Amino acid sequence: MCVLCSGFLVQEHWSDVRTHPVRDREVTVGGPESRDRRRDRWMRMKMANAILQVYGLKLDDWNGSKYILRDVKGSTEIVQDWGELWPAVEKLARRPVDPLNPDFLARLKAAGGHN
Amino acid sequence: MRVSGKIPVTVLSGFLGSGKTSLLGRALRQGALRNTAVIVNEFGKIGLDHHLLSRVEERTVLLGGGCVCCSTREDLVAAFLELLRRASQDGRPDRVVIETTGLADPSPIWFTVLRHPVLQHHFDVERIVVTVDAVNGLLHLDRHAESVKQAAVADLIVLTKTDIASEASVRRLESRLRAINPAAAMMRTRPDDPDAPDLFPADRPLHAPSRALSEPSAPDRPSPHDGGTRSLSVRFDRPLDWNAFGLWLSMLLHARGVDILRVKGHLDLGGDGPVLLNGVQHIIHPPEHLEGWPNGERCSKIVFIMKGIEPQQVMDSLTAFQHVLGAAPERLADAEFAV
Numbered sequence: 001m002c003v004l005c006s007g008f009l010v011q012e013h014w015s016d017v018r019t020h021p022v023r024d025r026e027v028t029v030g031g032p033e034s035r036d037r038r039r040d041r042w043m044r045m046k047m048a049n050a051i052l053q054v055y056g057l058k059l060d061d062w063n064g065s066k067y068i069l070r071d072v073k074g075s076t077e078i079v080q081d082w083g084e085l086w087p088a089v090e091k092l093a094r095r096p097v098d099p100l101n102p103d104f105l106a107r108l109k110a111a112g113g114h115n
Numbered sequence: 116m117r118v119s120g121k122i123p124v125t126v127l128s129g130f131l132g133s134g135k136t137s138l139l140g141r142a143l144r145q146g147a148l149r150n151t152a153v154i155v156n157e158f159g160k161i162g163l164d165h166h167l168l169s170r171v172e173e174r175t176v177l178l179g180g181g182c183v184c185c186s187t188r189e190d191l192v193a194a195f196l197e198l199l200r201r202a203s204q205d206g207r208p209d210r211v212v213i214e215t216t217g218l219a220d221p222s223p224i225w226f227t228v229l230r231h232p233v234l235q236h237h238f239d240v241e242r243i244v245v246t247v248d249a250v251n252g253l254l255h256l257d258r259h260a261e262s263v264k265q266a267a268v269a270d271l272i273v274l275t276k277t278d279i280a281s282e283a284s285v286r287r288l289e290s291r292l293r294a295i296n297p298a299a300a301m302m303r304t305r306p307d308d309p310d311a312p313d314l315f316p317a318d319r320p321l322h323a324p325s326r327a328l329s330e331p332s333a334p335d336r337p338s339p340h341d342g343g344t345r346s347l348s349v350r351f352d353r354p355l356d357w358n359a360f361g362l363w364l365s366m367l368l369h370a371r372g373v374d375i376l377r378v379k380g381h382l383d384l385g386g387d388g389p390v391l392l393n394g395v396q397h398i399i400h401p402p403e404h405l406e407g408w409p410n411g412e413r414c415s416k417i418v419f420i421m422k423g424i425e426p427q428q429v430m431d432s433l434t435a436f437q438h439v440l441g442a443a444p445e446r447l448a449d450a451e452f453a454v
Contacts, residue, residue, distance in 0.1 A: 011230065014399040015361030044358045047439055051362065082361055086369035098370040099363060100428045105435040112438075 013081035038064060048085070054107045055093040059085075121239040124211045126224050129246030130255045130262045131217030134275035137306065138246055139214055152208040154194050156216040188227045195234050211238065218261050221245075221268050225395045240400070245269035249280035249303075252288045256295075263344055266292055267376040267420045268395050269299045278305035297346050298379045298418040344376070347426035349433065351415040351442035354385040359439040364399070367432070372397035374424050380417030381409065392417065415442070 041061060048059045052069075059079070060068045067079040069088050077088035089097050098104060129135045136155075142148050191213065202208065213224060221243050228240050245265045248255065252274070255262040266272060272292055277285055289301060360382065368375060373396060381389035388407050393400040419429055426446070433444040 011232075011235075012401075013365075014401055015358075015365055017401050040358065044362070047356075047359050047362055050439060051366075082365035086366055096370065097366060099366045099432045099436070100371065100424065102431070105432060108435050 013083040015082045050112070051108065052089065053111055054104060055089055055095075055097070057089060057092055119239060121237060122207060122209075122211060123241035124213065124228055124238050125241055126213050126215065126221050126243045127246070128215045128219060128221045128243065128265050128269075129217065129273075129275075130248065130252075130259065130265065132251070133217065133246040133248040133255075135214055135217075135246050138273060138275065138304065139212065141308075148210070148212065150209040152198055152211045153214065154191065154198075154211065155214040156219065186223045186226065187231065188223050191224060191227050192231055192234065195228075195231075195238060199233075199237060210241070220261065220264060222395045222398075225268075226398050229398055229400060242270040243268055243395075244271045244273060245299075246273045246275050247288065247292065249274045249277045249285050249288060253284070253291060256291060263295060264376065266295045266299075267344055267422075269296060272296070272299050272301045274301065274303045276305070277303045278307065295344050295346070296377070296420055297348060298377070298420070343423045345421050345424065345426055347419045347421070347429050348447040349417050349419070349430070349444045350447050351383070351440075351444055353442040354383045355415050356439070356441040357382070357384045357390070359436070359441065363433075363436050363440065367429075368394070368397050368399070371421075371424060374422045375419060376422055377420040378417065379420075381405070381415065382417070383413055383415045389415075416447070
C-alpha cells in the first residue's frame with residue numbers, strides 16, 4: 001500500500017527488483033540507502049526520457065514514489081513502473097511503441113540516443 | 116528448500132504420448148521425488164498411487180488483454196491453495212511437479228505461479244521439463260505448433276524412447292531441437308535406464324541451464340515447419356546498465372511479448388556475480404543474483420527464442436540502444452551460448 005496515494009500494489013515489476021545483493025532489503029529507512037534509491041530513480045528517469053523524447057513525452061518523478069508522464073499539451077498519466085509506462089506512452093502518443101520498428105530506431109539515433 | 120523459502124515447482128510437459136507419465140513414474144519409483152506433491156491433468160496408465168495429490172481439469176481464465184500467455188489456470192490455483200492448506204496440517208512438500216496434458220501450453224502455468232497474489236509468495240517455477248519422443252518427435256514438430264512451443268520454452272528437453280529410434284534420427288531430432296531452443300539442456304533416456312533422469316537437481320542454481328552447450332549445432336537454421344521460430348544468442352562486451360536494460364526489455368515485451376517465447380541468460384551488471392534473467396513471453400521471473408560467474412567467465416549472455424521476429428531486428432534495436440545500455444551487442448553462434 002502506498003501511504004501517499006493509497007494505491008494498492010500487488011506486484012513489484014521485475015525491473016524494480018534491486019540486483020545488488022547488499023541493498024536487497026525489504027524496507028528502506030533512510031541514510032545512504034535512501035540516497036542510492038533516489039539516485040537510482042533519477043537515473044532511470046533520465047534514461048527513460050532519452051527514449052520518450054522520440055514520442056514527444058517527458059517523465060517526471062512524483063514524491064519518489066510514482067512517475068508522471070506528460071505530453072506537450074499538458075495531458076498526464078500516472079505511472080508506477082515500467083510495466084505501466086509503455087501502455088501510458090501509447091495512450092498519450094496515440095501510436096504503438098515498438099523497439100524493433102526501424103523508423104523509431106532511426107529517430108532514436110537522430111535524437112542522440114542518450115543525454 | 117531454497118534460500119527464498121519458496122516451494123520449487125517443476126512443470127513437466129511434452130506432446131501426447133511422449134512419455135511424460137512414464138518418466139515421472141520412474142522418478143517416483145526410484146525415490147528421486149521423496150516428499151513431492153504431484154498435480155496431473157490426466158490419469159496415465161502408470162499408477163502414481165499415494166504420490167498423487169490431485170487431478171485437475173484444465174480450466175483457463177483469460178485476463179484483460181486476452182493474451183493467452185497472461186491467463187490464469189484457475190484449476191491450478193485451486194490445487195495449489197489446497198496444497199497450502201494441507202501443508203499447514205501435514206507439513207510442506209519439498210517440491211511440486213505439475214504434469215500437463217500433451218497439448219498444454221506451459222506459459223499460463225508460469226504466469227499463474229509467478230503472478231497469483233498468494234501463490235507467488237509460496238511457490239516458484241524452478242524449471243520447465245519437456246519430453247520429446249525420439250521416434251515421432253520430428254513428425255510432431257512438423258505438424259503441431261504445440262510441440263514447437265513446448266520445445267521453445269523448455270529448460271530441459273528429455274528425449275524418450277531412444278532405444279527404439281536409430282542413432283541418426285535421434286541426432287537429427289537433437290539438431291532440430293537445438294535450432295529451436297539453443298538454451299535448453301538436453302538428455303536422452305530409455306525405459307530400461309537404471310537411473311531416473313536427473314530432473315530435479317538440488318545443487319544447481321535456479322534456472323541456469325544444467326550444462327554448457329558444447330556440441331556444435333546447426334546455427335540458428337529455421338525449419339520451414341517450426342512456425343517461424345528463430346533464436347538469437349547475444350553477448351555484451353561490457354557490463355550492462357540494469358535500469359537501461361529493464362527499460363529496453365519492458366518495451367520489447369510490451370510490444371512483442373506474445374512472440375518472445377523465451378528470454379534467458381545471465382547479465383553482468385558490474386557486481387560480484389551475474390544476475391539471472393528468465394522470461395516466458397510477457398512474464399519475467401524476478402531476477403536473481405548469483406554469487407559466482409559460471410565457468411569463471413565474466414560477461415552478459417542472453418538468448419531470445421522468438422516467433423515471427425528476425426534475429427537481425429533485435430540486433431538492430433540493441434545496437435541503436437547501446438549508448439543507453441552501456442554496452443554493444445555481439446551476435447553469437449548458438450553453440451557458443453553456454454551459461
